[in-house]
Amino acid sequence: MTPLDMLGLSIPLIQAPMAGVSTPAMAAAVSNAGALGSIAVGAIDAPAARDMIAAVRARTDRPFNVNLFAHAPATPRPALEARWLATLEPLFGQFSAAPPTSLREIYRSFAADDAMLAMLAETRPAVVSLHFGLPEAWRIATLKAAGCILFASVTSLAEAHAANAAGVDMLVAQGFEAGGHRGMFDPTAPDDRLGTFALTRLLVERSDLPVIAAGGIMDGRGVRAALDLGAIAAQLGTAFIGCPESSADADYRAALFSPAAAHTVMTRVISGRPARCLPNRFVQWGVETTQTPPDYPIAYDAGKALNQLARSHGEGGYGAQWAGQGAPFARALPAAELVARIESEMAVL
Amino acid sequence: MTPLDMLGLSIPLIQAPMAGVSTPAMAAAVSNAGALGSIAVGAIDAPAARDMIAAVRARTDRPFNVNLFAHAPATPRPALEARWLATLEPLFGQFSAAPPTSLREIYRSFAADDAMLAMLAETRPAVVSLHFGLPEAWRIATLKAAGCILFASVTSLAEAHAANAAGVDMLVAQGFEAGGHRGMFDPTAPDDRLGTFALTRLLVERSDLPVIAAGGIMDGRGVRAALDLGAIAAQLGTAFIGCPESSADADYRAALFSPAAAHTVMTRVISGRPARCLPNRFVQWGVETTQTPPDYPIAYDAGKALNQLARSHGEGGYGAQWAGQGAPFARALPAAELVARIESEMAVL
Numbered sequence: 198m199t200p201l202d203m204l205g206l207s208i209p210l211i212q213a214p215m216a217g218v219s220t221p222a223m224a225a226a227v228s229n230a231g232a233l234g235s236i237a238v239g240a241i242d243a244p245a246a247r248d249m250i251a252a253v254r255a256r257t258d259r260p261f262n263v264n265l266f267a268h269a270p271a272t273p274r275p276a277l278e279a280r281w282l283a284t285l286e287p288l289f290g291q292f293s294a295a296p297p298t299s300l301r302e303i304y305r306s307f308a309a310d311d312a313m314l315a316m317l318a319e320t321r322p323a324v325v326s327l328h329f330g331l332p333e334a335w336r337i338a339t340l341k342a343a344g345c346i347l348f349a350s351v352t353s354l355a356e357a358h359a360a361n362a363a364g365v366d367m368l369v370a371q372g373f374e375a376g377g378h379r380g381m382f383d384p385t386a387p388d389d390r391l392g393t394f395a396l397t398r399l400l401v402e403r404s405d406l407p408v409i410a411a412g413g414i415m416d417g418r419g420v421r422a423a424l425d426l427g428a429i430a431a432q433l434g435t436a437f438i439g440c441p442e443s444s445a446d447a448d449y450r451a452a453l454f455s456p457a458a459a460h461t462v463m464t465r466v467i468s469g470r471p472a473r474c475l476p477n478r479f480v481q482w483g484v485e486t487t488q489t490p491p492d493y494p495i496a497y498d499a500g501k502a503l504n505q506l507a508r509s510h511g512e513g514g515y516g517a518q519w520a521g522q523g524a525p526f527a528r529a530l531p532a533a534e535l536v537a538r539i540e541s542e543m544a545v546l
Numbered sequence: 547m548t549p550l551d552m553l554g555l556s557i558p559l560i561q562a563p564m565a566g567v568s569t570p571a572m573a574a575a576v577s578n579a580g581a582l583g584s585i586a587v588g589a590i591d592a593p594a595a596r597d598m599i600a601a602v603r604a605r606t607d608r609p610f611n612v613n614l615f616a617h618a619p620a621t622p623r624p625a626l627e628a629r630w631l632a633t634l635e636p637l638f639g640q641f642s643a644a645p646p647t648s649l650r651e652i653y654r655s656f657a658a659d660d661a662m663l664a665m666l667a668e669t670r671p672a673v674v675s676l677h678f679g680l681p682e683a684w685r686i687a688t689l690k691a692a693g694c695i696l697f698a699s700v701t702s703l704a705e706a707h708a709a710n711a712a713g714v715d716m717l718v719a720q721g722f723e724a725g726g727h728r729g730m731f732d733p734t735a736p737d738d739r740l741g742t743f744a745l746t747r748l749l750v751e752r753s754d755l756p757v758i759a760a761g762g763i764m765d766g767r768g769v770r771a772a773l774d775l776g777a778i779a780a781q782l783g784t785a786f787i788g789c790p791e792s793s794a795d796a797d798y799r800a801a802l803f804s805p806a807a808a809h810t811v812m813t814r815v816i817s818g819r820p821a822r823c824l825p826n827r828f829v830q831w832g833v834e835t836t837q838t839p840p841d842y843p844i845a846y847d848a849g850k851a852l853n854q855l856a857r858s859h860g861e862g863g864y865g866a867q868w869a870g871q872g873a874p875f876a877r878a879l880p881a882a883e884l885v886a887r888i889e890s891e892m893a894v895l
Contacts, residue, residue: 395871
């Protein structure tokens, strides 16, 4: 019996946590449909996360997943940050504004968030998933003692071994195709950019943990392929962005359902960490930029300010419009219907 | 009946053509085992290609594939080439030698090789596959009139549409994971770097041609996954490099079966075109190099000279040791046994 069996899913499908996109309504709809729904609390604090968990529980009795960012805390580098802000000046300037004069670390890492840990130990979600790294052993032990099943996103075999050693229960094998932030523990280390095919096989054969395949999977055929590769489930994020339960805004949805969806780009300019995004104005600018952004999430402070400014001028092309390489297959279906559709696609092969 | 059915394969598996690695003995062994063997003639002229085809036919009556490079002819740029040679000086210098004083286009593109076309029209291999682009319509018509089934490697939907319009019969969907030269028609155009998962689904759903999935596939589970994605077959190259029938040299095999195999790199420095290679000395040097290499295959002239020099000093780390992201799963089995092993792996799932 794998930890996933313990969750009693009727379909080996996980709706990926997506900060700013997934919602309690989405997670509950997915879990009620027999898959595993997820919320992401990496961008909010413990009280807000507690509310979000309660909002899911108001809609479902089924298990769901709470996702956290466990990045190494950012290193402030004032000179680098000043250069970055100077580099962004023309982008702010087109809206007759100046960049902020300083930047701050806008998200507290779960690796250093005692209040979040205490809240999770009390509320005991069925699954807690970790992105960007692993917190200290005592924090993991606290979650396990609370009965939480632990997932960790990994992009390499070395990260898989680290997750296993830390006591994680299951691996999310995040292929290079995946949308949003690449979960590599150290964003300054060389990245082998392993695709979902190769990474899934590698982790299935060479790690000792069950593997959930993620990246470029959008439909029942993709889920079946993931299972054939030896994964016990597939995690789909981009597939759910277009659902009515998503909090993606109109510009994001329009970009997702445009021809641009075929041309996602891995970029660091929005947040400071590599993330796969629809090719909007900010991303396109980033392709030409040689300046190194500040650490995540310090750079994100600037990116969010720029997006807010642009939006106030009616320009939606500076947002974090994350999407994976499967984006051309996004569907604007209610989440429960999407799960049912994927289930039926798996059956007809 | 797809064109692949016409080939009467007993397993939906194609051994990828690999110039310098695949051999007539490999192709024949694979075809005799019920898959489709391939030879690559892009680096040799028509008389040598005729001999290679004859060498396959001496070993099998089964269909096989002859692969050609159909790149746009290189643009000589003497200033760029001189800068590149200057950049390479330290590499040659470590062996107390100087780079060549000039470079030439060492391979004639099939797009401009009338003798090769005439030889193929006469020898009529069952399958002709195209890499790097599409020759003129009359050349394609000549091959089709000779009864050849035509494959073309593509890395995007736009290339797939071009191949379809040109009269190609089947697409090889080459994911970013794939080893060796990336088949993009225009190596200077933006590359979406689509993984095998996403590209295969895209071409299956949005092109009108049968799709062969390639990139990161090493075993029966991978072939099954490719079929689940809607491909009619899988093409495996790296899986065959370690076979005794391969002409990979001892250094290449040693690198393939070393821990370095987990860290392949897409590099332009060896040949002038992006190609995925084991992380040897030349590739590692390339990671740090900002200088643009000359066009393919002009840069390859320098790369081959450097490799030859290095080898004469007992250093094997400057060769074109192409491999895909699945390299950690290479097996040193005879080709026929590898095909049988993959077939049995497909069945036990």
